[in-house]
Amino acid sequence: MNIVNFINRFPDESSCIEFIKNQRLQQGVICKRCSFIKHYWLENKKSFQCSACSFRTSIKSGTVMENSNLPIRIGTLAITFISVTKKGFSAAELQRQLGLKRYETVFRMYHKIRVVMGKRDNIYRLEDMVEYDEAFVGKAINNRTKGKLKRGRGSQKRSKVAVMAESTVLEDPDSGKLNKICRYFKMKKIKNLEAKTAQLLFKEFIDENTVLQTDKSTTFSDLSDCIDVHVREISGTNEGNFNLKWVHIAISNLKKHLQTYHMISERMMQNYLDEFCYKLNRRYFGQKLFDRLIIASIYPYWHDCG
Ligand SMILES: [Zn+2]
Structure with missing residues (x-):
């Protein structure tokens, strides 16, 4: 994924929502209230509804974008920037690139992305x-x-x-x-x-x-x-x-x-x-790094081994 690919793949907010929705359904949405896994998609609420207890899980809930007002497309663009730069961005630079007013919003999301990166790597033990x-x-x-x-x-x-x-x-x-x-x-x-x-x-x-x-x-x-x-x-x-x-x-x-x-x-x-x-x-992942990071970033935050 590079910036040109991003623009082609995600021309607007709804294409991003569709992508994140499908990724989450693929991973399996788990109801926070009753742990049931079957959900319906409510298009007008941009939420998943548990088919057992009707509890709703918003598209951002549990992901690194939870509790932020950022459009899904801006969140996805942030993940793209982070995945394409080897050197890493400062949160201030990321804020400038995304054209956002509030530094804290970007800082909090970047922090969460790094946390999920750490959690992913903690699953594996070194050997040999x-x-x-x-x-x-x-x-x-x-x-x-x-x-x-x-x-x-x-x-x-x-x-x-x-x-x-x-x-x-x-x-x-x-x-x-x-x-x-x-x-x-x-x-x-x-x-x-x-x-x-x-x-x-x-x-x-x-x-x-x-x-x-x-x-x-x-x-x-x-x-x-x-x-x-x-x-x-x-x-x-x-x-x-x-x-x-x-x-x-x-x-x-x-x-x-x-x-x-x-x-x-x-x-x-x-x-x-x-x-x-x-x-x-993941230095040899090339363009696949974006997909891996997206999967990690939308995996519900409250799961320890995400
Ligand atoms: Zn439920």
């Missing part, structure tokens, strides 16, 4: 071989917090982010040279660099049969509780650089990506990481 490292990224500090910072500790001005990369070693049949390809990434904001924090992440996001690769930090000295095999490498050596290749590339790209925005607060950091990771994990 996983590289793990931690990074510091710049964050916004408000004036009240500024006064409380201890001198000489630059790390207080940065958020800590755990980065995981699922990678596979491949051997070139001719030269015998080893290379590594990477599939999926996960990035999670963490409170501290303690072993316990890393262990909780591994339990939640990495399959227990994974070969985990980290640097030689003492944080990782005992992970037998949550992971089977664990290879520790000294970063800076050839072997260390090879084993942590993708996680280091991802960290450097993440830092560049975050420069697109003005400083991001600690509270919002995960939201931005979720967008970055969602697109990174």
Whole structure:
């Protein structure tokens, strides 16, 4: 999907409503009151009506457009913009591109889109071989917090982010040279660099049969509780650089990506990481990214595994 395709595919509001309606029916509309799944479409109300209890679900209800006055076409255009830009938009830039007056409306919707991106990626666990490292990224500090910072500790001005990369070693049949390809990434904001924090992440996001690769930090000295095999490498050596290749590339790209925005607060950091990771994990989707993002964006918000 690009902007020209968008104009051809969705020339007006009713073509957008028809599209979103059909997408929602395909996913299955579930009645909020009685959980029944059979619904009728009420054209004049732009709503689905439960055929068991007559409860109505509006076309926007539960989607990222819920509680906004935005026309469906503008919401769909926002999703198009977000899906076509690799670098990501600031909410202010998106507001300008959509020609909207209120910043908050755009900000709230963009926030929800990032939340659904995070939820989608949280469904999957990494497996086989996983590289793990931690990074510091710049964050916004408000004036009240500024006064409380201890001198000489630059790390207080940065958020800590755990980065995981699922990678596979491949051997070139001719030269015998080893290379590594990477599939999926996960990035999670963490409170501290303690072993316990890393262990909780591994339990939640990495399959227990994974070969985990980290640097030689003492944080990782005992992970037998949550992971089977664990290879520790000294970063800076050839072997260390090879084993942590993708996680280091991802960290450097993440830092560049975050420069697109003005400083991001600690509270919002995960939201931005979720967008970055969602697109990174779907980097080969091309035009299909729009369809995937639409499906995620209209999946009822109150379902956890949307
Ligand atoms: Zn019902």
